[in-house]
Amino acid sequence: MARKLNRRTFLAGTAAGTAATALRFPAPAVAQAASFKIGLLTVKTGPLAQGGIQMEQGILTFLKEKANTLAGRKVELLIADTGGNPAGARTKAQEVIERDKVNVILGPLAAFELLAITDYVRDNATPLISLAAAEDVTQRRANPFIIRPSATSAQCCHVMGEYATKELKHRRAATISEDFAFGYEQMAGFQRVFEDSGGKVVKKLWPPLVTPDYTPFIAQIGNVDCVFNGFAGSNPVKFMRSYADLGLKAKTPLLAGWTAMDDALLRSLGDEAVGVVSAAFYSADFGSDSNKRFVAAMQKDYNVLPGGYSAGMYVAGQCVEAAIQALGAQADDRKALAEALHKVSLADTPRGAVKFDAYGNVVGDVFIRRCEKKGSALVNTVIKTYPNVSQFWTYNEKEFLANPVYTRDYPPARNLEN
């Protein structure tokens, strides 16, 4: 697939500016005094590249729409490839902070990357707008320099927990997800709300991140009303095919978190995904003005249907714009910028209205979608919208934070059967 804006350093406008950044050594101050620098920590190589490339497309689409000028400031985007591992994230964070002296960082993609750099960005007073979901970064370890306009791991899963009992009338559920923190946090959020609203999680399965064949796990699912899966990356594709091949699709409905049924993933899926119900903070068929523009631009420039990764970065760009607008000439003060980012409130984004809680996490809509086949293509059709969902769901914030962070074993699953 051809990408039109295929440049490591993307600077709109003057050729002089491009030449200065092409070298990327500490350039003379005159050349860059005016531009506001955004560093994008993303993954462009290795197994996680899929989401990382979409993140890049999302922010490039936003900056193109704005002609690289946010609230009157020229913007320069510096893209760094972390390779999808913590050490790489750390080194690239140093690159954009210490060498490029960016005003704000967007990204990274994965929770373990974010956790590797949270202390570092705080020590270096650089605001960061995360896509990664690691719960505690906006909870018990809240960081004044970090906001998250995407969602915590469990934010959408809480919603699915309620939808599964109240609307779908499921009572017995199995959960299956990769054996890592993003999976634990998703499944814990689902389990908590599902059980608090009358359901029982009777089986929790944890295939390793790298699993050549899901059959031995799927074979253990047993007698349940529904299966909730939280796979990410390329795993949902493999998992759902096996799930259908083994005849479970016809028997037991499949529910999914946002990464497992992301809109951008639909073209990789086949009939096996039809009917899957998912909860996501973004849906390509959402009708806001900015989303229509965003979807059209993504289809035009990259020939893809955007999903949560690219939408998350588009919204992150909108947050930066709003913060610069609020600060004016003060926008170069990184501490002030971090504070302004926390106060951002947007009425129109591709995911609807967005504001942030005291911990820097988004309060926004969560969509319940059902996958359908329209013509030869799959689409996720929104069937219900839960407005203004907080990371704490309906729980009391203080009590929520007094509990440990969601893990594999917390909250404890009391209804497991063999």
Added chain:
Amino acid sequence: MSLWLTLAVNSVALGGLLFLLSSGFSLIFGLMRIPNLMHGSFFMLGAYLGVALLARGINFWIAALASAAAMALIGGLIERVLLRRLEGQVLPQVLLTLGFAFIIADVCLMLWTGDPWQPATPDHLRGAVQVAGLYFPLYRLVVVAVAVAIAIALWLLVDWTRLGAMIRAGVDDAPIARVVGIRVSQLFTLVFALGAALAGFGGVMGAPYLSVYPGLDFEMLPLALIVVILGGVGSLLGALVGSFLIGFLYNFGTALLPDLAYVILFLPMVLILVLRPQGLFGKVTT
């Protein structure tokens, strides 16, 4: 009950796929002693090529064979131009094959993006087999049948043809084989190409249920290594038995001992290597 039956049938199915993956590795390693660390890359590239051909509406079997042919060409070229100059030098072979693995991975990322691709199961192979309450996809059984057919073909080739006799001579003692007039150099190219072709073919066969995505190469490589080391270096029978053994170990191990899922393949491998370094069917090398 149905759980155990499913696991057992799936063990055989996975074993079939593993044999398609590892038979080529076994051939190359047995004859040439090259630790071909781009074998997983051949598998992945073959799968991507197959996906591309299938997307153009080409028949599944033709796509698989075409992909195998393309991999034979690529593998043969790499052997002819570069690898042959490094005969017997393990370290440079490691560097060269890993270098190509990097290149193939990045080229695939460039051509096919990071998105996972999963071709539909070919129409005539869809559906399921239902026996005694067990529901099992037909396609996976077809993969086993193909693997067994290839195993028989390779056995006939190695044990009953002139080419096979030359290969066996080469495996046993390459210098002597040279002395008696076998053109070992051409034989090496041929075997390397054949090994690459088998990997590419396996990649296409696996694509409808493994899917193809960046990183598939280095997920598959350790599996090929395990099978071959377990079964014994240079033994096709070893690769066959090793494949099914790993199939069973993986299926029952992950189901029965979920906490050991990460080490379920490596722990037995260490054990076997420590107790029997030449593998189950390997000859003791002198």
Added chain:
Amino acid sequence: MIRPASRIASAAAAPALVVVLLATLPVWLGHHPYYVNIASQILLWAVAALALNVLVGYAGLVSLGHAALLAMAGYTVGLLLQAGYGHLAADLGAIAVTLAASAVFAVLALRSTGVGFLMITLALGQIVWGIAYRWAGLTNGDNGISLAARPAPFGLSLAGAEAFYYTALLIFLMALVSMRILVRSPFGASLAGTRDQPRRMTALGFNVWLIRFLAFLASGFWSGVAGLLYVYYHQFIAPPAAALTASAEILLMVISGGAATLLGPIAGAAIVVIMKNVASAYIERWNLVLGVIFILIISFMPEGLVPGSVRLARAAWVWLRARLPGREGRYTQERIS
């Protein structure tokens, strides 16, 4: 044979010059913390590559599990610091754990040589990686362990980029010197003997197994030291540090630079670190370029970059001299001496 004084001077001058260059490197880099940090990373990976080279180069045993040893040292430091121990205790504990693990690795892996050795180390490395991932109660799983701060030995804080660089440089030089001593020692000679003529060594009464075992421990010790540098540099340790790809990377450094040479692994470490961290900012397809570099090295210098360059430079020098008028006499004279 008496070497001319000038030769001795030049033999001593070259390393001295390099040390001076390295010691003043932050100045050449304009005291820019980012580039100084990259230099620190090269040094830390150079220590890891030197450690692996003991096995790969001098003992002829190719290990694909060394990142696990490095990671184990890192994890031990992280866990001991979390448990409230001081840096010194944590560091000593880490080295002890790494040595113990190396001994276990060695006992298991030395059951065989060649590809068998490679496979056992690979499997052991994968097991360590699996434990780091799965035993979340101990290791915090994929979220990893963060270190609150770098140590401040004798009141000197290593928090800054340059302070860390000089510490890394000191440790690197110690590693380099100890490697040189090891290689030139009778032990080094017998190690090379086990690599080239294991049977003859056995016939001569050497305990080949023990020699290899000790080499593994030496390699493990310096891998542990590299692990300390790693965890203090990143102030973070997570399962990818122990992954197969990380082990492969260290091996690639050793081979591409030149196994069984002192400087080869250092050059290899520099190539990989610079490609991965610096060049990747300019070259989108840096993985492809890295692969091409490896293949070019192997095509033109199968023995590795450093020995290959020396060979090519010598050949070029001889070629040039032969063609320079009036130099033939001196050339032959030197050949004779």
